[in-house]
Amino acid sequence: MSDSTDKRRRPLTLRDVSEAAGVSEMTVSRVLRNRGDVSEATRQKVLEAARRLGYVPNKIAGALASQTVNLVAVIVPSLSNLVFPEVLAGISEVLDETPLQPVIGVTQYQPEREERVLYEMLSWRPSGVIVAGLEHTEAARAMLKAADMPIVEIMDSDGEGVDSVVGISHRRAGRMMGEAIVENGYRRIAFLGSKMPLDHRARKRFEGFTEALAKAGIEVADREFYEGGSGLVKGREMTETVLRRTPDLDFLYYSNDLIGAGGLLWCLEQGIDVPGQVGLAGFNGLRLLDGLPKKLATMDACRAEIGREAARIVVERAHGVRIELEPRLEPGDTLIRPRGA
Amino acid sequence: MSDSTDKRRRPLTLRDVSEAAGVSEMTVSRVLRNRGDVSEATRQKVLEAARRLGYVPNKIAGALASQTVNLVAVIVPSLSNLVFPEVLAGISEVLDETPLQPVIGVTQYQPEREERVLYEMLSWRPSGVIVAGLEHTEAARAMLKAADMPIVEIMDSDGEGVDSVVGISHRRAGRMMGEAIVENGYRRIAFLGSKMPLDHRARKRFEGFTEALAKAGIEVADREFYEGGSGLVKGREMTETVLRRTPDLDFLYYSNDLIGAGGLLWCLEQGIDVPGQVGLAGFNGLRLLDGLPKKLATMDACRAEIGREAARIVVERAHGVRIELEPRLEPGDTLIRPRGA
């Protein structure tokens, strides 16, 4: 009676397996970690006992004793952005070949949240940290500097990192797109992006973009910023707003593909000739949207590649590595004007 | 010289703070956890010392000593599916108000991977497990049963769970959509979905769907399955294929909104009257796609709500709870035929 009421209150320990198998805890530990020499006979005995009891090792105790944790902290601003899951996929791809495991933290683009998440994660003493962006609170930067493990700041290479850095230059990406737009003869150019002052990468793209225009003696003819989650609807609305306000625009540069796609759909619906009348470009190279009526010009941000490289650095316990990847311009159907247009 | 070379090899411990602040380790521990009565004076002393040294507590040791871990294991098939980040958002929303933190594991729809991820996570002795789906390997189910913590299986309520279950009935969702389609007078109906034999929820929707049609004496007129990541392109291709093969179809039911959107775009491009000539419906209620030329009929899967309820169960340490949410049919513009059509 009492037997069944208090069944499995105390979680199983190594000792339970040790007793069930009739060997020392140490031997059980060795078998379960495939370490050291254990005779095949005892090995089987232990394995069988562990399986029968349903024993799951306690990594907390193991980590404390061995002073090693196979966790890699990965800190990103958002998961709904579509971009970050791709980075995570790149990271997993590499870590899957190793004993390391990613642990994901989300900051929602808030520096204080990032600081808290980082603190939480560091308190588990991971084997490395991969964090999006170069901008952190002072305290966060101090923690990263003090942490005795590989730190990789990803996505952005415009600035100084704490340890290793893997990313693209968003300033340069913006500049490249600006140049391509100018080269294609557009002159009345608008920028449509998020209002988020904390999306530093979008900001840097905007800076590089205006810089490129300035070199050609052009100023941004109009700009529009939105708040709240992106999406096709936002793109439509912004596009309508900006084209109403400045009807002679001949190019719209969007800070991401999703709002760009919304804009594209709106233009096509309105019977606007794209790119004859108005050219369009986004950013990110989302394959997801490939099936739109026209392929939006965009720039690939090398997301999976960034994830893979960052993971490699952690796996190799490297420090001070700096990898700047090359963003690729994908002109699609909305940038290059047909001859004679 | 040697001072600077071996700086900060040994991570800081409570003892370092204790010495720096001139109080016992226990007092430092109390301050850092806001526990027990500590005079404001010592409190400040400790805080200042901890901050100056850059001390980050070791949760591994803490967890081992206190036998509590404020981690909640969350296991999902994929992050690129768009659906799961929304569930995670619901979970975070609730956990944010508590000391609990979600830790995410991804299985890629592979049962063996799920088993491994689960084993890894359980070995950290989390405060609860939230796992997508009711289908698991036998070993995984055994682990879940043996684990002495709240277990919540989410997304699906068609079947028995190990402990708590929060989800919708996908069979019912498929049936509801099938009924709505029949009621609207469609008779030549096709199903377009993923080939994944392991996407049990899509399978159940299909089953409920055919069941509803059967009740009306209708059989699925054609079906098409795809492999590989979804996306607009896949939807276009499948739609073309199926309409070529069976030109007299008057309705296409897609297993998710993204391929449905691709199909919608293709139909509109071809000058097909939607829903006059062909009606369309997807599944999920992705707000992301709201800006399409027409609003695709779909069914909301209550993703955020599912996340919130699951998190609540873990927070309340509840067991054996069963919550079946009501999927909502969103007819959009592609299901209800205009009068006289």
Add this chain to the structure above:
DNA sequence: TTGAAAGCGCTAACAA
């Protein structure tokens, strides 16, 4: 090939 002892860094429980 196996086992015994010591201790990882912290906190529960109790004492002062």
Add this chain to the structure above:
DNA sequence: TTGTTAGCGCTTTCAA
């Protein structure tokens, strides 16, 4: 309000 003691469940190290 503060300190002391004794582990938490495992692994490292050394001995047999």
